[in-house]
Amino acid sequence: MNTRKQKHQTGFDVKKSKAAVSQIHHDSKIHISGFKRQGDNMADPNQKRRPAFGDITNSIIENKGLVKKGEGKQNIPVKAVVVNKPKQAKTKKHKKENLDDEVIQLSQGSVVSSSQESNSTSDLSDTEINEQSLTFTVEDTEPEINTPEGVDNIDRENLKDIAQVALYAPFIFNYYKERELKFMVPMYMDNQPTLTTNMRSILVDWLVEVQENFELNHETLYLAVKLVDTYLSKQIVTKELLQLVGATSLFLACKFDERCPPLIEDFLYICDDAYNRREFILLEISIFKTINYDIGMPLSYRFLRRYSKCARASMETLTLARFILEMSLMEYEFIKYRESKMACACLHLAQKMKKSGEWTSTLEFYTGYKNEDILPLMKELNKMIASPPKHLNTILSKYSHHVFYEVAKIKALSSSEFS
Structure with a gap:
């Protein structure tokens, strides 16, 4: 049996969902069907994994076997150093011996290469190495976030947590507030000849159901609703296409907020195959053009x-x-x-x-x-x-x-x- 069909057999009661929608609004042609979270976009187990930064070559070479005996591990500041070695023929027999001659000592903020000192053809032979230019240290003093008297400084406690970017959080949200005015949506329903506010409520309720069962972020849901309202305020949409607008907006929001967005086929399935792939993609392009390709909306x-x-x-x-x-x-x-x-x-x-x-x-x-x-x-x-x-x-x-x-x-x- 087809994997996709097997996956969706345990979904919601399709008949029950359709009956509920029919009872709400007899004229609306929004088809709601059951679904389960997609699994077809999992990574191929046979595909070669490429770890982040694994192929970058201008990093510090591994010091396995290169550090002098007896030095041990030391707490040293992080450095990014590239040592240009002289080009010379090497044989397997003398490989280990040559490596020993090119020991890089990462201690006390210094970089030493014996081959650089002895070989006059090295690229660095005529250049004086500045220790301070190769060493990046973190100061012990923390940056200050000033607040008025009587105001709790909520970001100070997270200054050392790089994931929370506490130093920049106030500026980020001030920027969000400035951009709010650009994305204000006018009251558009009077300009939509075939749509009603009740149809919109049905659509949002359905989007919440999809968000829950696809296990999407809440930010994805809010962005999808914002995209729907923005698009409807600028384009005339028939009630037959309202669900397609909602599904496409959610798909576009998934691409922006989700690490692994569902497939187009999953969205077509939950729409009960009322639309085809070409219609879906064309509407996605239309929505993206309508919002002027600016999807970073304050939520x-x-x-x-x-x-x-x-x-x-x-x-x-x-x-x-x-x-x-x-x-x-x-x-x-x-x-x-x-x-x-x-x-x-x-x-x-x-x-x-x-x-x-x-x-x-x-x-x-x-x-x-x-x-x-x-x-x-x-x-x-x-x-x-x-x-x-x-x-x-x-x-x-x-x-x-x-x-x-x-x-x-x-x-x-x-x-x-x-x-």
Whole structure:
């Protein structure tokens, strides 16, 4: 039996999914089918592995057998040194002997080659070697990140963690906030003759289902929804092609955010083969041209992760904020707000629902928003989770699981709790 068919036999109930969609909107031709995570794009086990930087030749030669006896291992600064050796004929018999003559001593910040001193034809014979130019040391003093008095310096503790780029994090997110204005999406639905806000909600609910079962990053989901809205605000799309726009946007987002994106065939399968490969690729080109090839869009999810760190929020509070933010993806009315403001409102609403903190001067400093700036948006979000759509429950089911602390079961705030 075909491997792909075997793989998808244990997917969702196709008939059940189609019946649910038909009940929601009879005119919509969005076909939702079952799927499992792709496995066809695994690396070929017979393919020769090439480790990172393995073929770079201008690195320090291995000092196995080259270091003088008795020296042992030493804690020395990292160096990048290339020694140009004289070209001379070597025989296998004298190979080891020649290597011993060209011992490289990596100690005390010095580089010594006996063949360089003895051979006048060497490329370095007429050049004086400067020790300081070959040695790169890390200073003991740490760079400072200055913050106003009363503001928690959240990046100072991670300065030595190169993965968190703490020294540049404030500049990165300030840059994101500047680029937000470039990617603001207008209210476009009135210009779409065959689409409705309910169809968009169905599509986003389906994208969340795909993201979960393909085990994609949350950033991929948010980018896909952003691409859908951006494309629909600039191009007229019929309802028959709406699912193709969603699937293609998710595929494009996978290429940007995922290490191993699913195959086109996987996306065609989950669309119940309603489209072919050529249509998929042509729409991908169209979307990429429409966004002017600028796919590095600021996302509310990235802001939320940053701001939750600024608030030193617990994992449960962060998960509740993620649930609120993900629910807002289905609501068309929220596309008019800035991504950073959505993140702030969701985080502070989660804090109030969990009674886990207030909007401090630290959050004010890092986000640029005051409590009164986000309060109206918080009330809109609270109203949304107080009466969620009954027919679209993928996100509710997802965040009702114990893995997500069952945050979807937490009750919304009353109007008196906002005062």
